[in-house]
Amino acid sequence: MTEPLPIGVLGLGRMGRIHARYLAALPEARLVAVASRRSEAAHEVATLYGARAYTHYDDLLADRELRAVVIASATHEHADHIKAAAAAGLAIFCEKPIALRLEDTDEALAAVGGAGVPLQIGFMRRFDPAFVEAKRCIESGIIGHPLIFKAISRDPQLPTAEDEESLVRGNLFIDLGVHDFDMARWLMGQEVRQVHAVGGALVYRRLAEAGGVDNGLVSLVFADGALGGVELSRNAAYGYDVRTEVLGSEGALIIGGLQQTPLSVLTRAGVTHDVFPWFPERFADAYLAEMRHFVQCVRSGEIPSPDGKDDRAALQVALAATESLNQVPVTSKVTGT
Amino acid sequence: MTEPLPIGVLGLGRMGRIHARYLAALPEARLVAVASRRSEAAHEVATLYGARAYTHYDDLLADRELRAVVIASATHEHADHIKAAAAAGLAIFCEKPIALRLEDTDEALAAVGGAGVPLQIGFMRRFDPAFVEAKRCIESGIIGHPLIFKAISRDPQLPTAEDEESLVRGNLFIDLGVHDFDMARWLMGQEVRQVHAVGGALVYRRLAEAGGVDNGLVSLVFADGALGGVELSRNAAYGYDVRTEVLGSEGALIIGGLQQTPLSVLTRAGVTHDVFPWFPERFADAYLAEMRHFVQCVRSGEIPSPDGKDDRAALQVALAATESLNQVPVTSKVTGT
């Protein structure tokens, strides 16, 4: 058997910890090192999984035992870390998006291309069993020609970013919507050619003051004239709600469900069931599967997918939505605090 | 007890027959007469329910026994029939929409106002138990402030209009979407102030050649900044699919379901259930309830609702969507025949 792949995790926020956990559970990988600027976090995770702890990202990238790295730092640092990892000759898994601007994305991709290292992007929905089966259904022709793509992504709360990046207007489209734009391209099998957006800061005062939006609707027209509609929200008080539909000429697909555990409680108030609380629960299988795909690709020499070009294309749609939103005055109707 | 209300039905297409059937079943009404230009239809329905048959609409409106009339003629005739019924002093129930232009709508409303007769519009969703309960939930505050309105209306096929009105570009928005625009106004409790639409003739060659569209997505911004998204389609091969959602600051509502009978078939191919085949099955209760409301209002002197102003307001949104659609070249990607 091939040796397990020695790998490190750079950044130990929520996503970094998720990746570290799944890597520790993968027999075909070996979590060698983790890095966080917060020393306590670095040592806690390192001890948990028997890995080395670094408090400088550069030290992790310089670790001679590493053959691959998972980049889970803040979004605005991704591009620089990709360039540094590429320079170190490491295979790279990077959380989406690579950057908030196409220019920065292109620079990072050029560095990856120059170094000849593999790069996989964290579009984990491509590894979710339901989305995978939906893709297979579309290719089987069972729903005919795909005509309408619909997606809902509702977060239960604002992301608790350390920096202020989540307050920027486009953040809703880039941070959250980019998953839906990637699914739009992947499931419909073509590019988006026209984008229109409406949105508003309807709940969070902080966002309203900073010019950001917490709710948005994006209309898409695809290359062949098919249509798309994406709803994004940061205030689904009831839980994490991700649903996607594809209407075709002969049928339709509905992906996503509202129930986490198969338990229903029947009382005088009606029948109640739970909802997914947050994305780590909804996409647990997908996070494990994308990490497994990355490790297998690096060990076998296959090219991983989704890659940087997929990230760039989804970012382009998100930026077009932001631009469309900027063309009209955005509503601010703060109902929360 | 008050005498049953003597009522006639003008026009015996699909909707006219539905109304005749439910009126015949209402103890508080008496179906006195029906009219259709097709003599066979008029006599068939009249015999079935023990009513008089007319083959001229004017003769029905001149029937001295009538106190009220249900107008279910072709859409482009509604306004003239409203004016004639108002002149005859009859209480009027009219299928939506009153007309395809605001001017014609206004003329009809003026005639109704002048004659002082009651007018109810066939927005039957306002009488569907699920929509009624959703309205009650919103008003109870259980989902907080309503922030996003979403609606899907997917017909299984093109309407088989005798004339060519269904081929006109705005027909998708006016004939089908007007129900969703009425629900948007009713559930959100406010008017729409901004409309944007995309669409295409993606399936039916006849529509593509005539400049119509069979699939469309409409974005709405409400007066207070809340958002709306409406999907309309004429090609849900699997059945009739009407779903509506309202996302609020404290929760959400999902109205509509995919299953008609509570039967699931479990085989090696998975679990299968049926879908509503068409609107008469989905909205059976609503058609009966709206007719009962109309009859009760006429008998008691109450003013029925939804009325002509509601029709006008929904039409305005549909026309704005059509105008928005006209501003860009519309795709024609015919995948059917």
Next chain:
Amino acid sequence: MTEPLPIGVLGLGRMGRIHARYLAALPEARLVAVASRRSEAAHEVATLYGARAYTHYDDLLADRELRAVVIASATHEHADHIKAAAAAGLAIFCEKPIALRLEDTDEALAAVGGAGVPLQIGFMRRFDPAFVEAKRCIESGIIGHPLIFKAISRDPQLPTAEDEESLVRGNLFIDLGVHDFDMARWLMGQEVRQVHAVGGALVYRRLAEAGGVDNGLVSLVFADGALGGVELSRNAAYGYDVRTEVLGSEGALIIGGLQQTPLSVLTRAGVTHDVFPWFPERFADAYLAEMRHFVQCVRSGEIPSPDGKDDRAALQVALAATESLNQVPVTSKVTGT
């Protein structure tokens, strides 16, 4: 067209009122008269539907205009009313069960046979669209050989019988379970050859004191060795819950659902939907359909089904369950009041 069938309703408790309402709505029938020993009830219903009111059952049966009668009196009176109606030459629709003893049932059936009048029994589940489709599925062979029949019938409360018949031990099996035993025979297409029951008075003190039971489980073995399990309960606090399953060698069927209106409310407490409150809501279509079937049979001379033999066979299973229950001491664990 044939004349509408002149028909009367004998007994205006819950079931009598349901039948009167649906008969009034059927164009092929004419509700001519109703009878109730409570004068107020008789006149209220008669006025509502334009029928004659009788306060003596005999007077209704003597009404010369009647050609058919719906018997909805108390269960212990059914057999006598059937005999009287048969003597009057009327076509008979009788609520289940004909009687609580096989001897009384046989006497009534003999009277019907002697008079040569048609008799239909109120097993309305045979007319419910979901059960009808399930029957069709079984006959189509899609689930292979039927191997296990399962049924749940949970009432939200004790029946509020005027007399004390609901306190008798077998009442749970005869009054409620008889519907499931009829479905067992109908869906499995064969008779039951072995019955075993357990039960207890677990909630209602009144029942416990009278020797009745409010919860019971019945095991069945069918003629060919297939198995059956029926759960009966009078204390589904959350609503009316009727579900049936058939497991076959190649698949399974699940009939019945927990949701009445297609509305889901999503809040921090999870997703809630309603439940059927009571049988008139769950089986509305079935009550209309069974009445239509009866009227059509009487008008056309067809023999209606289910008939008295079906009632007798279901009663036999219910009595066997009661006998089985009597062989062991029955638990009394009163948790309610």
Next chain:
Amino acid sequence: MTEPLPIGVLGLGRMGRIHARYLAALPEARLVAVASRRSEAAHEVATLYGARAYTHYDDLLADRELRAVVIASATHEHADHIKAAAAAGLAIFCEKPIALRLEDTDEALAAVGGAGVPLQIGFMRRFDPAFVEAKRCIESGIIGHPLIFKAISRDPQLPTAEDEESLVRGNLFIDLGVHDFDMARWLMGQEVRQVHAVGGALVYRRLAEAGGVDNGLVSLVFADGALGGVELSRNAAYGYDVRTEVLGSEGALIIGGLQQTPLSVLTRAGVTHDVFPWFPERFADAYLAEMRHFVQCVRSGEIPSPDGKDDRAALQVALAATESLNQVPVTSKVTGT
């Protein structure tokens, strides 16, 4: 941090492999050795997870590095392996049931007691999130007093036991039903005092010839008079179907669902979704959680649960069901091959 627990897996059939995989993924355990009489299997799994391979069970139990062992050998060997592991001073996790007879179970429990080693039984449903939450709901009182326990366990096929143990009559109750009997005791919080069973060999000729049964229904009466019904089947062609209900005086719980991935396919044939194919998919979380509980208990000195007494009590119910079944001639109606 405490050292990871060094543990071995004895037996590499389906369950042994599942446990090996999850142990390899647990940071708090270290899979040190595996044993199988089939040398190829032993080496394949050992290589996959970097463990030692043994082809004699005794050699694994003699491995000095081991502190705990997972016993996943054939059922009839469990008791002997428990005694040997206890003699070796190892903490023991054993697949259910310990034995097919109470005497053998008691002997094994005596050995465990004498050696003072912890013993946990593989009733993994106690660790399934939905069952755990159901238990919590019952204890919270939200459904009032539990009155009826219902369970369905339908396997898609016969177990492919190497030996003939699956052909014995009681196997359906002991091998499959024991999970439901454990849930009955756990969720209802009390013992079973009366058992009645019916069953038949309705599908598999092999079973019919050997005197076994493939379908069975078991009625239970609990200590306080509450009722229970358990359906067991080996021929759910459509998939693996485990559902459990508890009806209480104030509400009910329904545990288990029919859908594996949240994908629905809508075509002219209706709406289709998938079903759980088999237990490793349905109970993946539970297998990981029970292994984690065992490891934590061994490391911390806590007493693990469910323990041998739980196994014994569930076996007792299964044996009573078998005895009840033996009192009547069992049907043989072979519809399969």
